[in-house]
Structures are given as structure tokens and as C-alpha cells.
Amino acid sequence: MVDRERMMANLFKARFPFLYIATWEEDRVLSLIRSIASNEELIKTERKVITWKVTTGLEGENTGKGDTKSALKALEVIENYEEPAIFVLHDFHIYFGAEGRSADHQLVRKLRDISSSLKRSPNPKNVVFLSPVLLLPNDLEKDITIFDFDLPTFSEIKGILDDLIEVNKQSGRIEINLDEEEKEKLVKAALGLTLSEAENAFARAMVEDGKLSINDVEVILQEKEQIIKKTEILEFVNNRLNMDDVGGLENLKRWLRKRNRSWLESAQKYGLPSPKGVLITGVPGCGKSLISKAISEMWQLPLLRLDIGKIFSGLVGSSEENMRKAIQTAEAIAPSILWIDEIEKGFSGIHSGGDGGTATRIFGHFLTWMQEKEKPVFVIATANNIASLPTELLRKGRFDEIFFVDMPTHRERVEIFKVHLKKRLKDPEVAGDFRISQENLDYLAGLTEGFVGAEIEQVVINGLFEAFYEGRSVTLADFEKICKQIIPLAVTQAEQIKRIRDWANVRAVAATPKEDRVEYKESEEAADNLDISTSRGGRTIDF
The missing domain is CATH 3.40.50.300 (P-loop containing nucleotide triphosphate hydrolases)
Known part of the structure; x- marks a missing residue:
């Protein structure tokens, strides 16, 4: 914040005639400009802050009694204004060729005319263009300085959160369950939001269940999802996987x-x-x-x-x-x-x-x-x-x-079977006498040497379809039947898998740890039958 404040103040002191700030946070920018304009240590000569909008015209001291809603009229007032001032012009990009329209050449010419007079004015004057989008006509590229106004920093968002917590602690209506690290995580989750968006997200998190805790990170991420939905290039992925x-x-x-x-x-x-x-x-x-x-x-x-x-x-x-x-x-x-x-x-x-x-x-x-x-x-x-x-x-x-x-090892296939069976076998009537026991898992893992995770998932799904079709509980035989029907990738893409493994042996780290890469003896025999090698790709580096 201090660096941004000092940088803007230096541009004002150096008599830069035009600054362009592209942001949605008008109030935050105006607050910063007013703070600089009244701080003699930063800017030396105190200045008035005068705003202009097409709906209201110029608003501030000594701007005259006439109608200044016209952009050209407002520029004439700015040119002849005799006191130190900073003029903030809202949404002036509409005259610079917005939405495919051509730029207003009369206004562009007027801006170029007053550029030098702003620099030579006896009393310092600056003009700030404040718009949600950055749009400049070629004629003004050399006259206007673009000022990057970043989204709120960690400390600014933390200040908003601290204020909300303090207010709600005094009221006693909201329960606060946050330690310092959890508070930091919540603030970090809100980075990328405007101050208004962050405040709304924190407030929503509080009112949904009457408390604020680390679990409310989910609410903050939902607010961020709104940003992504407005683009067609990125997709916000919502998932419950862990x-x-x-x-x-x-x-x-x-x-x-x-x-x-x-x-x-x-x-x-x-x-x-x-x-x-x-x-x-x-x-x-x-x-x-x-x-x-x-x-x-x-x-x-x-x-x-x-x-x-x-x-x-x-x-x-x-x-x-x-x-x-x-x-x-x-x-x-x-x-x-x-x-x-x-x-x-x-x-x-x-x-x-x-x-x-x-x-x-x-x-x-x-x-x-x-x-x-x-x-x-x-x-x-x-x-x-x-x-x-x-x-x-x-x-x-x-x-x-x-x-x-690589293709899953015996131990990994046991884990994959366990994950998919637990996910689907929740109804006791469907499970029947079948148990997710180590014995059954080892047996199924032995039948699926050379299977990838997606194929193991399909074994579970198709096995359940067998039981569903006949309206009965699932059995080990159902899964055994499907294991024998599926032709794994290890067979259909044997040459491609070998090429990938050869590449990975010297260029990549194995995602599977060394202790899990030791296969049983019967796995080697199964691999021989599938015509694939049991040598696994990826360098053995355990983290």
C-alpha cells in the first residue's frame, strides 16, 4: 500500500498530466487519491479532488455553475481551472472507442491540446481516467500514463476480516472459531477478490451457519467461482474428491x-x-x-x-x-x-x-x-x-x-479395489455375503495384473451390473467373471507402454514408492502371459 501510494504521489508531483487506472474498485481508488491529495508530506502542495461522471458532471469546489455533463465542457473547465487539483474522470473510455465504436476525435484532440497546459500550469493539476477497462486511442498513447492498481493485498483483506470479527464479537451473534493460521488461510483464500467481494464473502460465511471457521474457505472459493464463470477460457472445477x-x-x-x-x-x-x-x-x-x-x-x-x-x-x-x-x-x-x-x-x-x-x-x-x-x-x-x-x-x-x-502394482490394485468397492457397496442388501476383506482384495488384485485404475473401476461397475440385472446381491464370482472378460491396455497398447516406460526411466520420478514396486512372484508369471515387462518406469526417488 505504501509503495503504491508513494508511486502515485510522485507521478502527481512530477506533473504527469494524464493517469489511466483500470479497475472496478472506484471507491478504493478515490480513497487513495484523496489520502494523497491531503498529505503534504507526500505531495507537498495540497490539492482538491474533483470528480466527473456523465450523469452528474463535475463535482467539487469552484467548478462553476454551468452544466458540465458534456465531456468537452468538462475539459474546458479543467483547462481553465486556477487552483491545485486532481480531476478524476469516470468511464471516459466510452469516448475512446468502446464496443467497436470509433473514438470521439474532437475529445481526443482536446486532450492533446490541454496536455502541455497541464504541465505548465502555475498551480499543479492532474487528470485521472478511472474505468473498469483499459482502452486507449493510438493518438493518446504517448500522453497517458497507465497506473496499475492491483487487487487488495493480504493486509488489506485481513483488515476487512479483522473489522468484521471485532464487530460481530461485540454483538455476540456470531461464533468465531479461528486461530491465527486458520485466519491466514481464510484471507489467502479471499485474495483475488475486490474489497467489496471479500467483505461480502466473509459476511455470507458468517450468516450461513452463525459462525466463522476454517470450513468457510468453501464459501470464499464459491465467490471466486463467479470470476471464472465470466471467462470462457478457464473452467472452475468443483469436485469432492480427496x-x-x-x-x-x-x-x-x-x-x-x-x-x-x-x-x-x-x-x-x-x-x-x-x-x-x-x-x-x-x-x-x-x-x-x-x-x-x-x-x-x-x-x-x-x-x-x-x-x-x-x-x-x-x-x-x-x-x-x-x-x-x-x-x-x-x-x-x-x-x-x-x-x-x-x-x-x-x-x-x-x-x-x-x-x-x-x-x-x-x-x-x-x-x-x-x-x-x-x-x-x-x-x-x-x-x-x-x-x-x-x-x-x-x-x-x-x-x-x-x-x-505406471500401471498399478499389486498393493496399489488392492487400494484401488478398496476405494471403488467402499464407494459403491453401501447397501447391505447389495453387498450380501461379499466382504471387502484383505483376502478378497488380494485375490482380485491378483486377477488384474496389467490393469490400469480405470479398468479396475470398470471391473467393479460391471460386476455390480451383473448382480443388478439378476436382482440379487453381488458376489466375488461377478467380479471374477468381468476380470476375465476385459482385455487390458497392457495388451492392446503394449508397445506404447514400453516406449513411455523407457522414456520415464531416465527423465521422470516414479509416483509409486520403492516398497510398493516389489511385485509378487505370481505377478511376474501373469506379466509373461500378458507379454509385458515387469520392469517399471520412473527413477526410484522416495520423498
Whole structure:
């Protein structure tokens, strides 16, 4: 706040004639300008703050009695005004060519005329254009200075929360169950909202159940969802998945757990940066997308899905703008998680040049942002065909780690069966005499050597369909029957899986820990029958 205040004050003192601030937070900007205008230590010469709107005209001291709703008339008053002042013009972008209309050339010319007179005025005068969008005609690009007015900082939102807590503590109507770390998480969740939006979110959280606690992070994220819904490029992913719904992959899970809360102030004591992201590659159907969704629940951060296909548009230059908007939106609601599913489909073959270099420019912009981003946006990229990705994307500095998800081991298949059976066998009549016992789980895991997680889920679903069709309880034989019917990917895509494993052995870390990668003897025999190798891809690094 202090840096922003001093920077704006210096621009006023240096007699910059025109400043342009693009923001929805008019009240917050006006409060800052009035604070600067009355602070002699910052600006030396105290100035009046006079506002203009097309609905009210000029409002302030000594602006005359005439009708100043006309933009041209208002500029004439500003030019002839003889006292130190800062003029704030609301929504002037409508004269600069908004909504496809041509700019008002008479007003543009008038602004250029008074630019030099503002600089030479005996008493300092400045003009601030305040609009929700940034729009400048080419004729004024050299005369107007753009001032970036960021969304509220952590301390500003915390101040709003503290005020609400204090007011409601005095009233005694709201129960407050927050320690300092939980309060920090709540404030971090609200970053990316305007002060008004954050205040509304906190107030809504309080009135919904009469208390404020860490569980109200969900309410804050719902408010952020509104921001995403207004874009067509990003999708806000709502899911109830958690890490308990993901069987196996303990190495990757441990890596993620160690980085939980790394965007909080407590991590700054250790000098830790926020993690950049992970690239998860491997055999299709082994849980890459599943664990990407589960990270959001573990970290309690909003999950945004970026569809690279939506970035590209038919209009020249719009694809690059779409990428910039997607990144700005993700950063606006940071800390957040940006998920790019099957990234190879969007960035493969970018050097072919068949689109006039559009894909290359978009890819370059994305790489630069990945390397230099300062906002806590954690990027999760998943890929099946890793070999088709550009090598620039894979080097250190883009992602913190590259994980390889192989076909599940015996232990992992046991866990996957347990997850899906517990999820569906909730009715005692459907379960009948079937028990989710270690013996049954081991037996089913032994039957499904070479199956991926998606195929194991299908075994459970199809087995239940067998029982449903006959109107009876499910049995072990139902699942056994389906296991023998399914031809796994290990057979249909044996060559592709071998290529992926060969690549991962030297370039990626195994998502499965070393202790889980030891297969039973009978698994080796089953693998021989399936004509696949039991040597598993990914370097053995346990986190």
C-alpha cells in the first residue's frame, strides 16, 4: 500500500498530466487519491479532488455553475481551472472507442491540446481516467500514463476480516472459531477478490451457519467461482474428491503433502518459494486426472482447468490475448491451482509454423510465465504422449518435478479395489455375503495384473451390473467373471507402454514408492502371459 501510494504521489508531483487506472474498485481508488491529495508530506502542495461522471458532471469546489455533463465542457473547465487539483474522470473510455465504436476525435484532440497546459500550469493539476477497462486511442498513447492498481493485498483483506470479527464479537451473534493460521488461510483464500467481494464473502460465511471457521474457505472459493464463470477460457472445477479416493501413488502424495501450506506466511520463515508445479505423465487411465483434482481438496485451493483448444481463436491476435487473460485470471485469484489436462494436445508440433507462428508465440508466453511467475499459481499438467512435448517445457525451472504414473502394482490394485468397492457397496442388501476383506482384495488384485485404475473401476461397475440385472446381491464370482472378460491396455497398447516406460526411466520420478514396486512372484508369471515387462518406469526417488 505504501509503495503504491508513494508511486502515485510522485507521478502527481512530477506533473504527469494524464493517469489511466483500470479497475472496478472506484471507491478504493478515490480513497487513495484523496489520502494523497491531503498529505503534504507526500505531495507537498495540497490539492482538491474533483470528480466527473456523465450523469452528474463535475463535482467539487469552484467548478462553476454551468452544466458540465458534456465531456468537452468538462475539459474546458479543467483547462481553465486556477487552483491545485486532481480531476478524476469516470468511464471516459466510452469516448475512446468502446464496443467497436470509433473514438470521439474532437475529445481526443482536446486532450492533446490541454496536455502541455497541464504541465505548465502555475498551480499543479492532474487528470485521472478511472474505468473498469483499459482502452486507449493510438493518438493518446504517448500522453497517458497507465497506473496499475492491483487487487487488495493480504493486509488489506485481513483488515476487512479483522473489522468484521471485532464487530460481530461485540454483538455476540456470531461464533468465531479461528486461530491465527486458520485466519491466514481464510484471507489467502479471499485474495483475488475486490474489497467489496471479500467483505461480502466473509459476511455470507458468517450468516450461513452463525459462525466463522476454517470450513468457510468453501464459501470464499464459491465467490471466486463467479470470476471464472465470466471467462470462457478457464473452467472452475468443483469436485469432492480427496486423496483417500486415489489408490496408491504414495510417492507423489508424500511430495504434495510436504508442500501443503507453502504459500502461507509461515513458509516465508524458511525462505521457501511457492511451488511452481508438476508434470504428471504415464500410462492412460492410471489416475493422473484423478490426483490432479484431489490436490485441490488437499490444499483447499480453487482448481482451474485450462483448455488449450479454447485459447486458439480465428481472429488475428486474439489467441495471444486469450492466453494473457487466462494467466491474469489465474493470478488474480491466487493462490490457485491451474490444471492443463493432456497438455501435449495443445503444445505438440508448435514448431511446424503452419499457423503463422501463433502457437509458437502462445507457447513462448506460457514458458516465460512458468519460469518467472511470482504469484502462487501451482500448475498441474498431465500428459499421455510425453515424447511429443517440446523439450523446452521439460527442463528444470518450468516444473518442480516430473512424475511418472505406471500401471498399478499389486498393493496399489488392492487400494484401488478398496476405494471403488467402499464407494459403491453401501447397501447391505447389495453387498450380501461379499466382504471387502484383505483376502478378497488380494485375490482380485491378483486377477488384474496389467490393469490400469480405470479398468479396475470398470471391473467393479460391471460386476455390480451383473448382480443388478439378476436382482440379487453381488458376489466375488461377478467380479471374477468381468476380470476375465476385459482385455487390458497392457495388451492392446503394449508397445506404447514400453516406449513411455523407457522414456520415464531416465527423465521422470516414479509416483509409486520403492516398497510398493516389489511385485509378487505370481505377478511376474501373469506379466509373461500378458507379454509385458515387469520392469517399471520412473527413477526410484522416495520423498
